[in-house]
Amino acid sequence: xxxxxxxxxxxxxxxxxxxxxxxxxxxxxxxxxxxxxxxxxxxxxxxxxxxxxxxxxxxxxxxxxxxxxxxxxxxxxxxxxxxxxxxxxxxxxxxxxxxxxxxxxxxxxxxxxxxxxxxxxxxxxxxxxxxxxxxxxxxxxxxxxxxxxxxxxxxxxxxxxxxxxxxxxxxxxxxxxxxxxxxxxxxxxxxxxxxxxxxxxxxxxxxxxxxxxxxxxxxxxxxxxxxxxxxxxxxxxxxxxxxxxxxxxx
Numbered sequence: 001x002x003x004x005x006x007x008x009x010x011x012x013x014x015x016x017x018x019x020x021x022x023x024x025x026x027x028x029x030x031x032x033x034x035x036x037x038x039x040x041x042x043x044x045x046x047x048x049x050x051x052x053x054x055x056x057x058x059x060x061x062x063x064x065x066x067x068x069x070x071x072x073x074x075x076x077x078x079x080x081x082x083x084x085x086x087x088x089x090x091x092x093x094x095x096x097x098x099x100x101x102x103x104x105x106x107x108x109x110x111x112x113x114x115x116x117x118x119x120x121x122x123x124x125x126x127x128x129x130x131x132x133x134x135x136x137x138x139x140x141x142x143x144x145x146x147x148x149x150x151x152x153x154x155x156x157x158x159x160x161x162x163x164x165x166x167x168x169x170x171x172x173x174x175x176x177x178x179x180x181x182x183x184x185x186x187x188x189x190x191x192x193x194x195x196x197x198x199x200x201x202x203x204x205x206x207x208x209x210x211x212x213x214x215x216x217x218x219x220x221x222x223x224x225x226x227x228x229x230x231x232x233x234x235x236x237x238x239x240x241x242x243x244x245x246x247x248x249x250x
Contacts, residue, residue: 022061031082039089039096050211053129054087055150060118070117080142080187083128087140103200105191108137111234112187123147124184132227133202137190139231149182188234
């Protein structure tokens with residue numbers, strides 16, 4: 001009898017915790033640690049891929065579902081931690097090395113906008129990539145995409161580049177419609193580079209790491225200026241702090 005009970009208990013544990021393994025205590029920390037360990041095994045930066053997105057896949061386990069039967073908002077940010085870290089570790093590995101004089105990255109803020117819900121056990125893709133930078137901040141864009149939607153976006157962008165191979169990043173009308181049909185949520189995050197207590201301009205880091213192809217500075221600057229319009233709107237949210245003590249009359 002005891003063996004049957006033990007077998008039933010094991011089966012129940014597999015049913016309950018197997019699909020929810022992602023949410024078990026300590027698993028998030030282990031996934032973060034794995035990203036950092038993998039970096040130390042392959043410390044070379046991906047110098048030719050500054051704007052190449054980091055792509056990963058996941059599902060919404062039952063433990064991430066809220067009372068409205070879709071993926072809870074807070075769980076998006078746990079996924080974003082992993083996606084952004086994997087990207088930054090790949091492009092700026094020196095910021096995650098050990099030592100007294102190392103460069104490090106400090107997050108200055110993030111914002112996520114939701115466009116549609118993720119159902120229980122639904123599969124989805126995550127993409128994080130460098131968006132732009134200014135004198136202080138490096139901005140990352142992250143996306144939650146319907147499973148298979150990323151492939152459609154890649155095919156559309158490949159076709160556009162074959163027609164007009166340039167660095168122009170403005171999407172065409174049909175690409176906007178396609179993005180709106182597959183993007184579940186989008187997020188923007190800003191980081192600054194710190195050397196001790198000194199903030200280092202992202203441009204210096206990019207030039208030091210030779211991440212910007214020489215001879216095409218004007219093109220890259222135009223692309224960066226265009227995308228900074230998005231980052232500027234994100235930075236405008238900082239004014240919310242100044243309204244904390246405002247009293248409105250009813």
